Amino acid sequence: QSVLTQPPSVSGAPGQRVTISCTGSNSNIGADYAGHWYQQLPGKAPRLLIYADNNRPSGVPDRFSGSKSGTSVSLAITGLQAEDEGDYYCQSYDRSLSGWVFGGGTKLTVL
Amino acid sequence: EVQLLESGGGLVQPGGSLRLSCAASGFTFSSYAMTWVRQAPGKGLEWVSAISGSGGRTYYADSVKGRFTISRDNSKNTLYLQVNSLRAEDTAVYYCATSRDILPGPNLYFYYWGQGTLVTVSS
Numbered sequence: 001q002s003v004l005t006q007p008p009s010v011s012g013a014p015g016q017r018v019t020i021s022c023t024g025s026n027s028n029i030g031a032d033y034a035g036h037w038y039q040q041l042p043g044k045a046p047r048l049l050i051y052a053d054n055n056r057p058s059g060v061p062d063r064f065s066g067s068k069s070g071t072s073v074s075l076a077i078t079g080l081q082a083e084d085e086g087d088y089y090c091q092s093y094d095r096s097l098s099g100w101v102f103g104g105g106t107k108l109t110v111l
Numbered sequence: 112e113v114q115l116l117e118s119g120g121g122l123v124q125p126g127g128s129l130r131l132s133c134a135a136s137g138f139t140f141s142s143y144a145m146t147w148v149r150q151a152p153g154k155g156l157e158w159v160s161a162i163s164g165s166g167g168r169t170y171y172a173d174s175v176k177g178r179f180t181i182s183r184d185n186s187k188n189t190l191y192l193q194v195n196s197l198r199a200e201d202t203a204v205y206y207c208a209t210s211r212d213i214l215p216g217p218n219l220y221f222y223y224w225g226q227g228t229l230v231t232v233s234s
Contacts, residue, residue, distance in 0.1 A: 002155070033217050033218060034217075034218040034220070036221075038156070038221070040156075045206060045224045045225065045227055046148075046156065046206070046221075046224050047224065048220065048223075048224075051220045051222075052218065052220070057222065087155075089155065089156050091156075091158075091220065091221070093217040093218065093219065095217070097173070098170075099158060099170065099171075099172050099173070100146075100158040100161070100219060101158065102155060102156040102157065102158065103155070104155050105155040105156070
């Protein structure tokens with residue numbers, strides 16, 4: 001049971017917009033620690049997608065965006081493409097655990 | 112181009128030990144904190160351990176504290192994870208990842224990842 005809660009799955013048709021939520025608490029995201037997002041395509045290593053709530057590393061398309069509100073962070077993907085299908089993880093720091101934590105992951109299916 | 116290449120995984124009996132390595136290239140290794148993250152088969156990501164750029168500060172998840180030891184040799188651009196007293200629940204792909212800071216602060220994130228090395232703990 002992760003301290004960061006993500007929906008197990010989301011889906012959308014090509015071209016649509018989907019959002020993935022990541023809900024924490026006042027011990028992590030709500031304590032003003034940054035949220036980060038990773039994409040893991042089937043059989044591949046994770047890849048940084050969003051850092052510090054809403055920043056994209058170079059090479060990440062602007063179809064991916066992040067936001068933060070209260071104890072949650074969210075990842076939005078617009079113009080959904082078949083190659084976006086995979087698992088998405090949020091990550092932050094938890095002061096009660098004194099360590100870095102991941103959400104349980106969300107499987108994105110492109111219909 | 113940043114490259115991280117893990118090695119040292121394999122099949123080990125419960126209670127056994129392994130030393131995982133991560134060879135880094137394409138960046139100034141000693142300038143960045145490094146991290147190990149693992150993923151059990153079919154499961155999510157779990158942060159395991161982190162180390163500062165100098166190697167002077169180390170951090171561990173409660174699940175591995177006292178059994179795993181992270182270290183680095185900046186002269187060899189290599190990160191290590193000594194894993195002892197292995198349990199079945201330690202079976203996972205172990206990834207090394209680099210940050211963009213020299214110290215693993217609370218807002219640490221994992222910028223580049225290796226391809227991982229599989230550790231299987233079974234009798």
